[in-house]
Amino acid sequence: MLKIWGRTNSTNVKKVLWIAEELGLSYDRVDAGGAFGVVNDPAYRAMNPNGLVPVIEDDGFILWESNTIVRYLSAKYGADGFGPTDLAGKASAEKWMDWTPATLGVGFRDVFWNMVRTEPGKRDMAAVERGIATVAKGLAIANAALEKQPYLSGDVCGLGDIPLGVIAYGWFEMDIERPSMPALEAWYDRLKQRPAYQKAVMIPLS
Numbered sequence: 656m657l658k659i660w661g662r663t664n665s666t667n668v669k670k671v672l673w674i675a676e677e678l679g680l681s682y683d684r685v686d687a688g689g690a691f692g693v694v695n696d697p698a699y700r701a702m703n704p705n706g707l708v709p710v711i712e713d714d715g716f717i718l719w720e721s722n723t724i725v726r727y728l729s730a731k732y733g734a735d736g737f738g739p740t741d742l743a744g745k746a747s748a749e750k751w752m753d754w755t756p757a758t759l760g761v762g763f764r765d766v767f768w769n770m771v772r773t774e775p776g777k778r779d780m781a782a783v784e785r786g787i788a789t790v791a792k793g794l795a796i797a798n799a800a801l802e803k804q805p806y807l808s809g810d811v812c813g814l815g816d817i818p819l820g821v822i823a824y825g826w827f828e829m830d831i832e833r834p835s836m837p838a839l840e841a842w843y844d845r846l847k848q849r850p851a852y853q854k855a856v857m858i859p860l861s
């Protein structure tokens with residue numbers, strides 16, 4: 656059976672849990688990372704020398720890097736993949752997978768760590784403000800794309816929606832001021848209707 660290492664509150668682990676739920680996969684999940692430790696155990700480091708979560712083991716095959724795992728599971732277990740299968744449609748969707756951490760990753764982390772994982776008196780609010788500005792600038796690009804199509808993957812939800820979908824939950828649920836982006840908000844509302852998203856992503860922020 657598929658095995659997934661990673662704590663459920665991790666942005667990168669959520670991507671893997673979400674695709675696993677979308678594909679209806681059975682899996683064993685092992686808590687790892689953060690307060691659970693495990694990631695520095697020699698056996699874990701042998702699987703992932705980065706000491707980060709997530710990692711999967713599938714029929715003896717070990718894989719790390721969340722977006723790569725999402726692609727792998729979709730290709731292996733999705734009857735028609737998850738999202739576009741034609742080459743151009745798939746590439747158009749997948750660009751959002753790579754764009755999301757590259758464009759929003761650092762800014763989102765600064766906002767999230769301060770607002771969710773740091774006591775109010777100890778927050779670096781300058782970093783929060785900078786992070787919000789960076790994320791908002793990036794999200795405006797996604798908002799413009801979503802004015803033309805219902806999902807980042809095209810007409811149906813797919814691979815391209817997964818990384819930003821996970822970040823969107825944090826963005827919209829944190830106690831921060833956000834600029835209005837109607838197309839992005841409508842897309843987020845659509846994601847919230849999905850049982851797999853509800854189960855894997857919509858858990859209390861921690």
Ligand SMILES: N[C@@H](CCC(=O)N[C@@H](CS)C(=O)NCC(=O)O)C(=O)O
Pocket residue numbers: 665666667668687688689694706707708709719720721722
């Ligand atoms: N590029 C990696 C990043 C993985 C990563 O940074 N994971 C974080 C959690 S979101 C982590 O392992 N942090 C240390 C820990 O949880 O102990 C991926 O996408 O899988």
